[in-house]
Amino acid sequence: MLAVAVAVASLSVLSGGCGVDSPELGYAPVRMDPDPARTKTREVSGRLREMVGFEGGVTESGMSGIGCDSYADDRFTLEHSWSLHGLTGDQVDAGMETLRKALGENGWKITKVNEPNGADRDPEIFAVNEAEHFTVKATALKGGGKEPRLGFSVHSACYRAASRDAANHA
Template sequence: MTDRKYSAVRRRRCARLIIPFIALVGTFAVGCSDVQKLNYEPEELSVDSARSKTKSVSSQLLEMIGVKGKVTQPGPGLAKCDDEPDAKDLYIMNHPWSVYGVSNDILKQGMENLRKSLPERGWKILKDGETKSVARDPEILAENKKLRYAAHIVWMRTSASGRPMINVTVVSGCFRAPAGTDINKEY
C-alpha cells in the first residue's frame, strides 16, 4: 500500500473513532447535525486553511510535550460534521499523530510537561487518568474552548509495535466550508 493510500485509510479509520471522541468531549457541539444546536457559530474556513490551523494546534501541543523524539507524518484529515442535508457545508478536522523513538522515562516527562503547560496555554484538562484498556495507559483529555479544539493524549508505555509512544489526536470544532466547496471531494 502506498504512503498516500495508507494515510487515506488511516484518516478514514480515525474519522470513525473521532465521533465518539467528540461526544466524550461534548463541548464543541451538542450535535453537528443541526446548526441551531451548536453552541457557537462555525467559522467559515477553506479546508486548506483549516488544515493549516489544525497543524498549528498540533505543533503547539508537540512543543508543550517537549520531547525530541520521532513524530509520525500524516497530516490532518477532514470528516463531515454530519450527513444531514442542511449541514452539507460543515466539517471537522482531525489529526492523529505520535511521538516515539525515546524511552518511557522521557515520555513520562512529556506527559508531566503537558499537565503543566496545557492550563497555562488556555487548555482545560477534562480527564487526567488511565485508559480503560488492560494496559491502563495514562491519558489526558483536554479542550481549548477559545480555539475550539480538543486533544486526546495517551502515553502507550508498550504499544503493538513494541516501542513506547505518546499518541495524540487533535480534533477541531465544526468549520463551515465556503460556498461552492464540495467537502465530499476533500480528504
C-alpha cells in the same frame, strides 16, 4: 470513531458568543475552507508538541476531514493523529506530566484524565481549548511490547466551507 464523537460533543460546549445556527452543534461554525483549516490544525499540533518539552521523531497517520453537522453539507471538522516516537518509557512519562502542566498554562482546560489501568488502559489526557475550538487526546503508549511513544489526536471545531464540494475535499 468514539474519539470523534467525544471531540465533537466537547466542542458543542464552546458556544460562547458565537450565535447558534446549528441545533446539532450548539454554535455557529466559522467559515474556513479545508486548506486554511488544515494549516491551523497543524499549527495547534505543533504547539502541543512544543509543550511536551523535548524532541522525538514525528509519525503522522494523517489528517482526516469528517462531516460534522447533519443539517448542512458544507460543514467539516478535522482530525489530526500523530505521535512522538524514539522515546524511552521515562521520557513518555515525563512528557505526559509536562504536557499536563503546560496545557493549563497555554489556554487548554483538561476535561478528563484516564490513569493507567493495568495492561488494559494507557494513560490519557483529554483537553479542550475553548478560544481556538480544538480538543486533544494525548496518550502515553508504552505497553504491549511496542516502542514507547506519545500519541495525539487533535480535533478542530466544525468549520463551514464555501461550498459542499469544498467540504468534501477536507
